[in-house]
Amino acid sequence: MKILMLTWEYPPRIVGGIARVVNDLSKRLIKDGHEVTVVTYKETNAPYFEDDKGVKVYRVDNYMINPNNFIDWVMQMNFNMVAKASEIIAKEGVFDVIHAHDWLVAYAAKTLKNSYDIPIVSTIHATESGRNSGIHNETQRYINDTEWMLTYESTEVIVNSNYMKRELQRLFGLPFEKINVALNGININMFNGVEKDYEFRRQYALDNEKIILFMGRLVYEKGVQHLISAMPKILSGYHDSKLIIAGKGGMMNELKAQVDSMGLGNKVYFTGYMDQKQVCKMYKCADVSVFPSTYEPFGIVALEAMLSGTPVVVSDIGGLDEIIEHRVDGMKSYVGNANSLADSILELLYNPALADGVVKKARLKVKNEYNWAKIAQDTHFIYQKAICQTMAERQKNQIVQENAKKAKKAKNTEAEITNLLSFRKRQAYA
Numbered sequence: 001m002k003i004l005m006l007t008w009e010y011p012p013r014i015v016g017g018i019a020r021v022v023n024d025l026s027k028r029l030i031k032d033g034h035e036v037t038v039v040t041y042k043e044t045n046a047p048y049f050e051d052d053k054g055v056k057v058y059r060v061d062n063y064m065i066n067p068n069n070f071i072d073w074v075m076q077m078n079f080n081m082v083a084k085a086s087e088i089i090a091k092e093g094v095f096d097v098i099h100a101h102d103w104l105v106a107y108a109a110k111t112l113k114n115s116y117d118i119p120i121v122s123t124i125h126a127t128e129s130g131r132n133s134g135i136h137n138e139t140q141r142y143i144n145d146t147e148w149m150l151t152y153e154s155t156e157v158i159v160n161s162n163y164m165k166r167e168l169q170r171l172f173g174l175p176f177e178k179i180n181v182a183l184n185g186i187n188i189n190m191f192n193g194v195e196k197d198y199e200f201r202r203q204y205a206l207d208n209e210k211i212i213l214f215m216g217r218l219v220y221e222k223g224v225q226h227l228i229s230a231m232p233k234i235l236s237g238y239h240d241s242k243l244i245i246a247g248k249g250g251m252m253n254e255l256k257a258q259v260d261s262m263g264l265g266n267k268v269y270f271t272g273y274m275d276q277k278q279v280c281k282m283y284k285c286a287d288v289s290v291f292p293s294t295y296e297p298f299g300i301v302a303l304e305a306m307l308s309g310t311p312v313v314v315s316d317i318g319g320l321d322e323i324i325e326h327r328v329d330g331m332k333s334y335v336g337n338a339n340s341l342a343d344s345i346l347e348l349l350y351n352p353a354l355a356d357g358v359v360k361k362a363r364l365k366v367k368n369e370y371n372w373a374k375i376a377q378d379t380h381f382i383y384q385k386a387i388c389q390t391m392a393e394r395q396k397n398q399i400v401q402e403n404a405k406k407a408k409k410a411k412n413t414e415a416e417i418t419n420l421l422s423f424r425k426r427q428a429y430a
Helices: 018-031 070-092 103-116 138-153 162-172 224-237 252-261 276-285 300-308 318-323 338-350 352-369 372-429
Strands: 002-006 035-041 049-052 055-060 097-101 120-123 156-159 179-181 210-215 241-246 268-272 288-291 312-315 331-333
Touching: 002 018, 002 070, 002 103, 018 035, 018 049, 018 055, 018 097, 018 372, 035 070, 055 070, 070 103, 070 138, 097 103, 097 372, 103 120, 103 138, 120 138, 120 372, 138 162, 156 162, 156 372, 162 179, 162 318, 210 224, 210 276, 210 300, 224 241, 224 252, 224 338, 241 276, 252 268, 276 300, 288 300, 288 338, 300 312, 300 318, 300 352, 312 318, 312 338, 331 338, 338 352
Parallel strands: 002 035, 002 097, 035 055, 097 120, 120 156, 156 179, 210 241, 210 288, 241 268, 288 312, 312 331
Antiparallel strands: 049 055
16 A cells, blocks of 8 residues: 655654654554655755655755744645655655645645545544634634544544544534544554663752653643642652653743742753653653643653553543553543642652552553554554545446436437437428
């Protein structure tokens, strides 16, 4: 199968979780014998073309044109994606399916679908309404409408949790059978050869301090503000603990101001951006990983922490709620509730036996249920469904066109006979 992936991020460009999902899924599909071509946005010194372990990666830029705003930037990227994909099709032939990742590539996917009659399978990783707890301005409305358009144009839609399936049905009125739940996965070998590095750990905490780790983007829906609010209760119960916040985002200054106002400067550390090697080391150094999201369609960072051998605390929302079973393979807290967060974290710090138990079951769960081999097979089946539906639609349209031609021919023949009879009558009369 020839598969075209459209995505606005692909390593080394990593904005959120989409880059890792597309990267891991593409490489697994290659192993399964498919051809995968990725068209994405070029950033920094990444090459315009790269063979990434069998995945053909083409990158486009904006040709030094400065857009007026983010929406204009997205449209420019889509124009350039269409141009690049058309160039590839002219050289290598038409793809069997387009896999579009989120609204940012919706217009490129729609244009290529209509130009080459290729079915779209779209993955909606998150919604604008979910990220912002509703639609509050015209930019958000535009993005929301574009998400709807992508799901409308898609033959099949993929989401990563039952929570997201319900959300798409509520927001866009999609048919139940059109939405497919396919879990995200994780590279099971991610932590192979990674051991606890004490020198690395000492950059962030003292040897006697327990590290409470947050890993992710610093945006409102990730709930870091609630974790900071939980620190006074955590420290009163377990003084030798420290919160490490790893990541970057628009809330960085606001969160630092919150820490300062609470007098937690010596107990909260912001690392900023970490590369993949540092991320793996940090997970291994942590004593508890916490993901207190207020909106989370899936939560791939939780899988990373579970695989690393770190006990996990999550909020009971979205995909996180479906991944974790409370006190079995992790701990849950009430969403947006700092007091509940502190209780779950303290229980793990107080009870090493509980922490060891959830770590063993969590690692086993990730290896059994969230490996890319199974997920790639599920995704391939969804591709097949989309292709079969498109072929059936083509055959239906062909039959309609043939019947229309026959009807037109019959009508013309009938008209010719009528004209001939009329002519003969006129001759006989004359």
